[in-house]
Amino acid sequence: MLGLDRTEKVRVGGVEVSPRDVVAACLPDPAMLGDRMTGKTCAGVWVTGAGKDGAAREVYLYHVADNAWPMREFGTQAVVWQTAMNPVTALELLSTDAWKGTGILGPEAFDAAPFLELLHDGHGQSCGIQEPDPRTHAVLTDTVL
Secondary structure, eight states: OOOTTOOSOEEETTEEEOHHHHHHHHSOOGGGTGGGOOSEEEEEEEEEEEOTTSSEEEEEEEEEEETHHHHHHHSSOHHHHHHHHHHHHHHHHHHTTSSOOSSSOOGGGSOHHHHHHIIIIITOOOOEEEEEOTTTOOEEEEEEO
């Protein structure tokens, strides 16, 4: 609402500056914050559609990471690590032919089981899946994969 994300320059004390550039210059370097951060982060996706039986179905797939672990193991924040692990895991599956295909294929074109297995067994990480009631959104099941 303050317009601090604007790139259009404004006049301040006789100088033209972009509000966004001023904000960016004042913020700390994110790479220097990781070891001072505590807690967990959750990355997830809510998928809606129809189940195999044609009935409405929705699921929430998620991955929780504690910031302390990737900071200790890799010197990086949990959010950075979570972002990097998905393409790295996919590339590993492609390089071993566990995933293969012809043409341009997105991750949804491949079997999820090898991905989840490698994430868990190869990288020590688990994902979860919650299945809410499509009418009330109350969680019916919550399973760690």
